[in-house]
Amino acid sequence: MHAIGIDIGGTKIAGALVDDLGQIVRFDRRPTHAVDIQNIEDTVVAMITELADGYDVAAVGVAAAGFIDAAQSTVYYAPNISYRNEPFREKLERRVPFRVIIENDANAAGWAEFRYGAGRLVSDMCMLTIGTGVGGAIVSSDRMFRGGFGAAAELGHMRVVPDGLPCGCGARGCIEQYGSGRALLRYANELADAGGVGIALAAARTRVGVLTGHEVSELIQAGDPGALAALRELGHWIGQASASLAAVLDPQLFVIGGGVAQAGDLLLDPIRQSFLDNLPARGYHPEPEFRIAELVNDAGVVGAADLARLYAAQI
Structure with a gap:
């Protein structure tokens, strides 16, 4: 039995028809009009409608960034789309002949990794998605952890620096301000300003006008000392946050996803070292593994579809 996964991002909507082995049968992608809720619907x-044509479909899962209620029905709030207490499941079920669930996008991606990707051999997993911000997903005893109100695993807003940098969530010192793609660019610019090992970063900034993730990534892959120093700083903060998460969750595995994860072991090595440096009671209990996510851009649609299939099987 097939299911459909939809992943609504700030600039694009991806959709896929997915079989019960997590394989994509059909795929579609369209632009997002983030301020036009009716257009998104x-x-x-x-x-x-187009993805389902000619197939038996069990259910539809829709992944969206933001806070989703425990009933997987309403989007309380989305940072990049004008959702405010949006009863999205109810609206969709009026218009399509399928059961629908709404899921947080990081949860959907994490579930895909747990079922079909880097986490498929464990029962307890924590995923950190390192993109513009920091997303998260927790799987505990083979079940997605959503919390009492449905908004658990907002790991990017765990505080790591008291009275630290202000965050878009309204708090200060969140890991999102120290362990995200934006943070990496800030570290890179600071090194470019300082000279020394940042000379190649400064040259790239002069050449293109502003440092972007593309330039920093290229310099990382080329082994530039400045870009690698910025990446190590990022890894230090992610590792520190992971140590705190391990004390609470005791996962067997941390999966690192998002655009920055393309750096592979260049990112994982400083994460692992910082994790061990900050791990409570180090040496007295098993230590989790760290792996790079495997499904990359397909994780959101695959995870949303699989969660919808499981939901349909339970009702």
Whole structure:
């Protein structure tokens, strides 16, 4: 039995028809009109209709960034789309002949990794998605952990620096301000300003006008000392946060996803070292592994589809 996964991002909506082995049978992608809620709804309905044509479909899962209620029905708030207490499941189920669930996008991606990717051999996993911000997902005893109100695993907003940098969530010192793609660019610019090992970063900034993730990534892959120093600083903070998470969750595995994860072991090595340096009672209990996510851009749609299939099987 197939299921459909939809992943609504700030700039694009991806959709896929997915089989029960996690393989994508059909795929579609369309632009997101982030301030036009009706347009998003119309686009999602059109994608579901076209993806389902000619197939038996068990259910539809829709992944969206933001806070989702425990009933997997309402988007309380989304940072990049104008959702405010949006009853999205109810609206979609009026227009398509399938059961629908709404899921946080990081949860969907984490579930895909747990079922079909880097976490498929464990029962307890924590995923950190390092992109513009920091997303998270927790799987405990083979179940997605959503919390009492449905908004658990907002790991990017765990505080690591008291009275630290202000965060978009309204707090200060969140790991998102120290362990995200934006943080990496800040470290790179600071090194470029300082000279020394940042000379190549400064040259790239002069050449293109502003440092972007593309330039920093290229310099990392080329082994530039400045870019690698910025990446190590990023890894230090992610490792520190992971040590605190391990004290609470005791996962067997941390999966690192998002665009920055393309650096592979260049990122994992400083994460592992910082994790061990900050791990409570180090040496007296098993230590989790760290792996790079495997499904990359397909994780959101695959995870949303699989969660929807499981939901349909339980009702």
